[in-house]
Amino acid sequence: MFRLLTLFLCLSAAALVGCGGSDNASDSDGCGCEAGCGCDDGCGCDDGCGDDDDDGKRAYTAAAGTATIKGVVNWSGKAPRRVAIKMGGDKFCSTAHDDTILSESWSITDNKLQNVFVQVKSGLKGWTFEKPKDKKVLDQTGCMYDPHVLGIQTGQDLTIRNSDPTMHNIHAIVFDTKKNAFNFAQTKQGQENTRSFRRPGRYYVKCDVHGWMSCHIIVTRNPFHDVSAADGSFTLAKLPPGEYEISAWHEKAGTKTQTVKVGAGETKEIVFTFSR
Amino acid sequence: MLDHPAPKGFLSRYVFSLDHKVIGIQYIVGAIVMGLVAAYLALLIRTQLAWSGAIQQPEDYLAIVTMHGTLMVFFVVSPLLSGLGNYLIPLHIGARDMAYPLLNMLSFWIYVLASVIMLASFLMPGGAAAGGWTAYPPLSGSESFLPGSGWGQTLWILGMALFITSFTMGGLNFLTTILNMRTKGMTLFRMPLTVWGFLVATVLALLAFPPLTAAALMLLFDRHGGTSFFMVDAVINDQLIAMGDGTPLLFQHLFWFLGHPEVYVIVLPCICLLFEVLAAFTRRPAFGYRPSIYALLCVGLLSMIVWGHHMFVTGMNPWVGKYFSIATVIITAPFAVIGVNLVASVWRARLRLATPMLFALATISAIGFGGVGGLFLGTMTSDIYFHDTYFVVGHFHLMIGTVTMLSIMAAIYFWFPKMFGKMMSEKLGKLHFWLTAPSMMAVFILMHMQGLGGMVRRTYDTSVYTYNEGANSSLTTPITILAMIAVGAQAIFLWNFFYSAFKGQPSGRNPWEASTLEWEAPSPPPHGNFGDELPIVHRGPYEYSPEGVDQDVLPQAAPDPDVASTDTEIPE
């Protein structure tokens, strides 16, 4: 009888440990890129694939990066309508802005497209990159995310700050798999939390309390990425010389790529043009 | 005699014991341990509400609320009653042990296992289950909705399933023992009301728990097996997540089909044992023994067909809502009978105001307040307003929190001498009472008032709503302070319990001069409870102040004083 009981207890304990051990999926590492190299828009996993069979790995240092790719993102045609955000009903948000806030998914001024994520998609095979020391910041201010599109390297710390005297929750999903990445609340003004991402990929972040608040976090393996500014400009600096495939991704307009070759100390200018 | 021999070693005597008395005490101690966890969680909740510092995050708060509720209902109060039932039933009916001693032991150890798994929920990534003790899907069905609905919720389901297994084992044991193992002369209508309470509660539990098991397993399949009994397609972060086309209402029906009878499973034994305590300390028979039993049976029957009163605002057909309301408030009638009988039991008492009696009297008051609160929630339109407010929180804490805890305290103080052969300290007991009962009742009655003001339950921070300003929020801090007093006072009880168990004044066989069978056995009763001969029952359980006899009490086992015992008719 006691043997039976002991067996029962052991089995249950084993089941318990098994449950606990097998679970890793819930934290911020579930990027869909691990499945293969077929990530399309915005996913910076190309250079990470196939590294295993490449013996000639070189550690990247700032000294190796002398080339620069600069450019601008244009918009051709009529700018799509931007939806006005109604913040009424929320005690804080409705009083946070004097003028009407428009949706950030289309942000076009003078035919320049803002919030386009530009990155080196391929051409960096063989390079390895250290985890950067500086932090990226995702701020929540006036019930909006700042920035709306954010690039970050794997392992790099992301400080998430709530500058509003109201509660926001930061709910991130891995875009490709729709799996939960993280979901937590910041209830107090000035509250800061730090997260980092282990796998490259695109994360879609929303505040569920304020449905208009959304932002994109794109995690890459290399530090060469930028988000187009209000004047459409972007810069990829300190690249090692070489031939690169550069991709530009916009949440509504899609992805465009072009190939650029830069030599040591050279600066090349490129232009992306999106339209409807 | 018994089919299992007297234990020899320490393990078989105190750990893997087959003796119902040891298992009973094990249950009580186990429940006390879980009770300390649950009470600590309660204080965390109250601290957050009163001084909304950044101690907890909302996700933590919900996990704490959920686990507090689950632990209190299923892992504290239920096993406390399992413990009392285990200890008392064989002694009360003159049996040497429970019908199935091995099942009894397994029942306790599965409860321990269930507790461990339930507490392990806290260690999971994403935290403990946070979807409320009711675990309504879809919220509890996917971690996309709530971090706690990840592995924490899975462990919650497994813990619940194991607990139900344990409780069902115990229930079968109770039922078989009560029906089959009564001693000679112990007819059903000579059983103490405590045993009646356990009998009805056990039948209810055996009928009501299987649907919850089903619901829990279906939820488990929904979460991990890709089914969609309860889950519905949802939009999360603007992405459509295909979850199926189930019906969330089904879970609520299954849950409350258990949930409502479960309330009575907990409350009925607690109310019934009051009669016993009252009789012993008023030196009068419990008033209305038979009417109370019939009222008890009515309550049991009605409790199975009124679960829908938890769902008035879920969008059920209005005629169904009406039916549930009409049926629900009928319960007040048998309950009123029990209430009147409890009060009438104090009529013309020769009052002995010892600690168990103080607790018993305060419980009557709590039943009064809790009972009428039920009318507000059972009446369909007032429930539209009160549903999911603090009125509900206050009401069920008054019924299955205060009534049960005060009554179980009365029981522990009352039967402690039987369990350990020692008296608990009266001074400390009275101090414990005067700190516990008023503060506990005040806490939950004040919550009713917040509910009257419309304050919504399970809220991390009530100051978001302007209507809570003023009256509602003015009560929050006082409630928290009172709750701290109520919980803190339990330290006195713990000290009293464990100190007295070893160092208390010896109690002797029958310190309260009570009439029922357990007092015939030595304190503590030996293996096999009674000596060579089982006691024979000659009369009903509460023959205090018998007429025509110059005696304070006629114990059930005592032969008739006037006539020779051999002449007494003994029903088989």
Added chain:
Amino acid sequence: MTETVESPTAPDPKPYQWNNGSGPGGGALLLIAFFLIGTITVIAGFMAGWRPPAASEEGQGIDETITYLLVSTGVIVLVGHAVLCWFLLKGGGTSEYRRPSAKTEWLFGLIPVILMLAISEAGVLIVSGPVWDSLFVEKPVNPVRVEVIGKQFEWIVRYPGKDGIFGKFALKWVHGVDNPAGLDDTDDNALDDVLNGKVLVVPVGRPVVVSLRSHDVIHSFFVPDFRVKQDLLPGYTTEIKFTPTRTGKFEIACAELCGLGHYNMRGEVHVLPQEEYDTWIRSQTGHFGG
């Protein structure tokens, strides 16, 4: 836990000295004071104005039920405690004691049954029945129809627009601020549908029928001032009706646990005079510009 092995009939080793006190004693007086003061305080407390003033016709009906129950159960609780206290006060070892007969016991079983059935069923059928019917059974006259969508953790209010018809929707079309309600932008009826964030604007004095649906989990639409509450079930459409009786701003709370932002799922109802409401609704443009 020492096991004493003795036969049941053996004399007690050291009997606990039992005090057969006479008279109510200090403890009983303390208990009486506790019961009486407690009960009266509680009843007075409940009668005091804890509820926000009712601002809808249905709410006034519900308030009547609550008042009825407060008064009737208040009397029951007060009388019950008074009797208990009286017994405690008298309890002190009266020797003249006759067992109550079985008849008395059954009578005392019958009286509470009749009393409680009368009080409680009158509350359900007579006091609260008509209110329930007006909420769920009777067809509202000339109602304003609005849709309120619940999602973690906000309300989205939708009006049918100029054509008075709600357009098609589906969850797959939901997208953030661009299409929060999941409207079909190819459906003409949907083009003029007005979305108004978390603010429900309604006219005073007319019944408002709110259709409720949820995008994710169960929520509960609760307006404390109106006393109405209705769950939102994913996969279903539920309805709640109310008739505001005064203008002003009221709060919508979520009453069913819906996640970590549950406590913050706040919305507002703005009740306007009919003319102001008409002006307001005419000034609104459809979400898709229609």
